[in-house]
Each structure stands twice: as C-alpha cells, then as structure tokens.
Amino acid sequence: MSEASLPALPKTGLAGLKENWRNDLLSGFLVFLIALPLCLGISMASGFPPSAGIITAIIGGILVSRISGSFITINGPAAGLIVVVLSAVQELGVGDAMAGYRYTLAAIVVASAIQVLMGVFKAGRLSSFFPASVIHGMLAAIGIIIMAKQVHVMLGTTPEKGSSLFSTIAQIPHSIVNLNHEIAIIGLTGLIILIIWSVIKNPTLKMIPAPLIVVLAGMGLARYFDLEHEHMYLFLPDAHFLPHHEETVGPKFLVAISENFMSSFYFPDFSKFSTLEFWEAVISISLVGSLESLLSAMAVDKLDPYKRHSNLDRDLTAVGAGNLLAGLVGGLPMIAEIVRSSANVNNGAKTQWANFFHGTLLLLFVVLFPRLIHSIPLAALAALLVYTGFRLASPKEFAKVMSVGKEQLFMFVVTIIGVLATDLLIGVAIGILTEFTIHLVRGVRLNNLFKIHFVIEQKDTDTVIVSIVGAAIFSNFMSLKTALANLEKGKTIIFQMNNTYLVDHTVMEFIYDFQHSYEGQSGKCVFLGMEQHETFSEHPLAVRRMRRDNMSRRKSDHYGV
Numbered sequence: 001m002s003e004a005s006l007p008a009l010p011k012t013g014l015a016g017l018k019e020n021w022r023n024d025l026l027s028g029f030l031v032f033l034i035a036l037p038l039c040l041g042i043s044m045a046s047g048f049p050p051s052a053g054i055i056t057a058i059i060g061g062i063l064v065s066r067i068s069g070s071f072i073t074i075n076g077p078a079a080g081l082i083v084v085v086l087s088a089v090q091e092l093g094v095g096d097a098m099a100g101y102r103y104t105l106a107a108i109v110v111a112s113a114i115q116v117l118m119g120v121f122k123a124g125r126l127s128s129f130f131p132a133s134v135i136h137g138m139l140a141a142i143g144i145i146i147m148a149k150q151v152h153v154m155l156g157t158t159p160e161k162g163s164s165l166f167s168t169i170a171q172i173p174h175s176i177v178n179l180n181h182e183i184a185i186i187g188l189t190g191l192i193i194l195i196i197w198s199v200i201k202n203p204t205l206k207m208i209p210a211p212l213i214v215v216l217a218g219m220g221l222a223r224y225f226d227l228e229h230e231h232m233y234l235f236l237p238d239a240h241f242l243p244h245h246e247e248t249v250g251p252k253f254l255v256a257i258s259e260n261f262m263s264s265f266y267f268p269d270f271s272k273f274s275t276l277e278f279w280e281a282v283i284s285i286s287l288v289g290s291l292e293s294l295l296s297a298m299a300v301d302k303l304d305p306y307k308r309h310s311n312l313d314r315d316l317t318a319v320g321a322g323n324l325l326a327g328l329v330g331g332l333p334m335i336a337e338i339v340r341s342s343a344n345v346n347n348g349a350k351t352q353w354a355n356f357f358h359g360t361l362l363l364l365f366v367v368l369f370p371r372l373i374h375s376i377p378l379a380a381l382a383a384l385l386v387y388t389g390f391r392l393a394s395p396k397e398f399a400k401v402m403s404v405g406k407e408q409l410f411m412f413v414v415t416i417i418g419v420l421a422t423d424l425l426i427g428v429a430i431g432i433l434t435e436f437t438i439h440l441v442r443g444v445r446l447n448n449l450f451k452i453h454f455v456i457e458q459k460d461t462d463t464v465i466v467s468i469v470g471a472a473i474f475s476n477f478m479s480l481k482t483a484l485a486n487l488e489k490g491k492t493i494i495f496q497m498n499n500t501y502l503v504d505h506t507v508m509e510f511i512y513d514f515q516h517s518y519e520g521q522s523g524k525c526v527f528l529g530m531e532q533h534e535t536f537s538e539h540p541l542a543v544r545r546m547r548r549d550n551m552s553r554r555k556s557d558h559y560g561v
Helices: 013-045 051-067 079-093 097-120 124-129 132-155 165-170 172-177 181-199 210-224 276-303 312-329 338-346 353-368 370-374 378-392 395-404 406-421 424-441 478-485 505-519 548-553
Strands: 074-076 231-235 245-249 335-337 453-460 463-472 492-496 500-503 524-528 533-535 544-546
Touching: 013 051, 013 074, 013 079, 013 132, 013 210, 013 338, 013 353, 013 378, 051 074, 051 312, 051 353, 074 338, 074 353, 079 097, 079 132, 079 276, 079 378, 079 424, 097 124, 097 276, 097 312, 124 276, 124 312, 124 478, 132 165, 132 172, 132 181, 132 276, 132 378, 132 395, 132 406, 132 424, 132 505, 165 172, 181 210, 181 245, 181 378, 210 378, 276 312, 276 335, 276 338, 276 424, 312 335, 335 338, 338 353, 353 370, 395 406, 406 424, 453 478, 463 478, 500 505, 505 524
Parallel strands: 463 492, 463 500, 492 524
Antiparallel strands: 074 335, 231 245, 453 463, 500 544, 533 544
16 A cells, blocks of 8 residues: 555544544444443452452543553553462462552552653563564463453352462363352353354444443343342252252342442552562563553554554553553553454544543443442453453464464463463563574574674665575564664665575564555565575465575675674
C-alpha cells in the first residue's frame, strides 16, 4: 500500500475529540462492556479485591490515554500478569491475604517507578532482546497456570490450601467428580457460550461482546439458583461411582464489592521493602508488565488501519505513571492489553479518546450500579479466564510454533516447563539460555552473540545498501533495528545477506515487519543472498543458515566492517 492510498490520519488532542467522538464513544462503550467482567475476574484471580482491576482500568483510560505514545491501545489489567501478582500476594503475605495485597501494592509502586525510568531512558527497544518462541512459551505457561487455578472456581470447588501448581493440576479430576452442581452449571454455561461465540460468523451478532453474554447468563442463573441466600443440600447421584457429598451455595459464590466505591481504595505497605521476596516481586512485575505492554503495543500497531507507529518509550513511561497511581490507591498493574485493543480497532476507534471513554464509563458504572456487580457469579468470571488461558496455551499455539521449526517448538516447550516448575523469571531465563545453546551449536561465534556487524551505505539518492556480516540473532540485532528506524522513508533498501551465515526466527520476524511497514510508506525492500541460505522449515520466517557449500567458499572472516 502506498502512502497516497492510506486514509487521512485522524487528528489528535481536542481536535481529534471533536472530529472522531462518535466513533470513539461507540468503541469505548463496547470495550467497556468487555472490560468490566474481565477486570473483575483478573482481580480476584490475582488475589486482589474485585474493585482493584476496575480502579486500574479507570486510571488506564482516563489518565494514561492522555499521555501515552500509542493511538488506539486500551490500557488495563491483563490475564498475563495474574501469575506474577498472585505469586507476590502469596509470597509476601504468607497466609494473610490482605497483608499480601498491601505489600504487593508497594511492589507495584516500586516496579512502576522502574517502568517510568525505563521509558525515560528509552529502554522500549529492550523488548527485542527476548526471543519470540520464549515469549510465546511464557504466555502459554501463564495460560496453563490460569486454567489450572480457575477450573476449580468454575466448578465451585476449592483445591487444598498451600497446594503447589502441579498439585492444583492433579486435583482437577477430584474437582470434576465432586463439583458443586449449581455453580458448575453457571461456569460451564459461560464456557459453552464463549466457544459458540468464537465460531459464529454473523457480523451483527459479533458486535455483542461474548463476555457480556456470559455475565448476563451467569446473573440469570444465579438468580434462578437463589445465590443471594445460603442453602445446603445433599447430592445423591444415581451413578454408583460418583460420591455422595454436601453442596453449599450462597453469596460467597458472588462478587463481593462495596456499595461505596471510595471504600475500595487501599494503600501500600512498604515494610517488606528490604526483603528478597519484595524485590523478586518488583522485578517480576516490572519485567513481565513492561514486556507484555511493549509487545501488545507493537501488535496493535499492526492492526491500525492508518499504519501509525506507537512511541514505545513514551508509552512505557505513561503505563509506568498509571501503574504508580494504581499501586498507590489499591489497583492492579496495567499493560497495553491486546484483546480489548483488538476489539477497539474492530469497533472503529480512531484515537485514544476511545480508551478515555472506556475508563470514564467504568467509573460511572461502579459509582452508580455497585449492587449490579455484586450479582455477578464468580463461576462466570472464572469461565472467562479459563477460556482466556486456553487461548494462550491452545494446541494451535503449539502447531504455530512447530511450523516455524522443531528447534522453536523445543524452546517453546522448555520455557513452558521451566515456568511451571520454577517461576516466570527463571523459566524465561531457561528459555533464553536454551536458545543461546542452540545458536552456539549452530556455529555462532562468541564475539557475535551480543554484537552484530553491519554497514549502511548510500548508493545513490534513492538507494541504501544494508550489508549484514556474520550472525543476526535476537541478542545482537538491537543496533540494526535502531539504525533502520532512522533511515529516510521512500527509498529502496537493499539488504545484502551474502555474508550472513545465520538469521534466527526473531530477526526474520523483525525483517518481515520492517519490510511491511517500510513498503507501506512508499519505500521498497530488496534482499540479496537469501538464496544461499537453507531453512529449517517451510515457514517463511524460519531460521536461515548459509549452506555448507557456500560457507566453504567464503573467506574465513569478514569482520573488518
């Protein structure tokens, strides 16, 4: 697509509000309908009060939308941070959930200050350092953990206290056999609705957010089962292999939220500031939150019909500022959230005012209709999270990684196992070390692991030659990425790859995105020497390595660049 064929860019600021308020208000309203149940579910799954996620989304909409470096992203709590935050609450609280909550708020405040500094010192590009397959493995592991924990809530059961993750997974069959029937009906109904909605093609029906239908169906069933009042009955199954057991239903299976929204604010407790557990929480929240936010912002840029590019450093600073305020008043950490942002794009949003409207509508709703939130069953929210977890770790994700190459699947699985067996930070580190090992086995020199060798030459007024020598891999290509970003638009860029003996999947993905973006702005990209490389799968973004016969004809070294 040439620059001339792109639609006129929407105005920003107050001029953008005047020009696009109808589109942005409608999209903001539809995103609000999606965000409300997700914010509640993510809060409780994270060990926070239900209102915490709403506080975060309000701040993300009203404050962060005004200072961010993106155009159509929606900021709020995300499923990907559940594992990090819940771990912090449990590790810092040691059995006292409220104390763990307030200690974790303090960790969020410190992590947010680090995020702001990262943005100020332009650390947004550090997201490039993490290999694509390792990131996908981390997200898949998060999905598995979410499902393992929320299946019990969806069935109305509780795993043994203090259970490890693998013990929680092992107890799922027990929960299925001993499920609370009325609660399970609510949860499974929500899950079925989500599955059906995922295959519906009718555009009119698709306009109705699936989470809204799940919540409304859950509220209707909760009223039918009279969850407002506690009652108990004995389950006597006809099947001899099912156990007899007592089932209790009542208000404890509904969202517990104060009717006075101002009483939802809590303040951080910094008394564990000097402990190792506190700083583990800080590093986990800042690293995972920053990484997810940057990756989501880049993904949303690809969806933008106007092909606008976020200022990732400014966006990271804005998210950090929003998290700082959220941590001070009792909220969860936020990111640029991909699901709600995608819905924002699909609903026709033009500017960040859609994010502002979504936050404002959430604020009005919790102030005016808190009793309505209390009538939402926890099982319906758990169904939303189980479905979200499945999407992160679905067989399609495994197949997608496998299509890129067997070694990518190996790193993906190693990362998943590492995260499940240890924690997020250690699991990701194991994944990265695995990729380093694979690169060394494939012949990457030690002096090439963190340093890329390239030359950029101006051939004539319209042509630029980018010559890459040696290996181009995830850990060394940041300087190349920065240099390419500074090239003038509308030129012909010739990538000379004759002396590039290895290009990994992460760099291939970057090159593809760069080509797509550059050619979308009336430029052109040409690749020379790629025919001398072999690939490790049929996927266009698979790892490329120079064929051995070409390697033998090369001169021993080309590092005088």
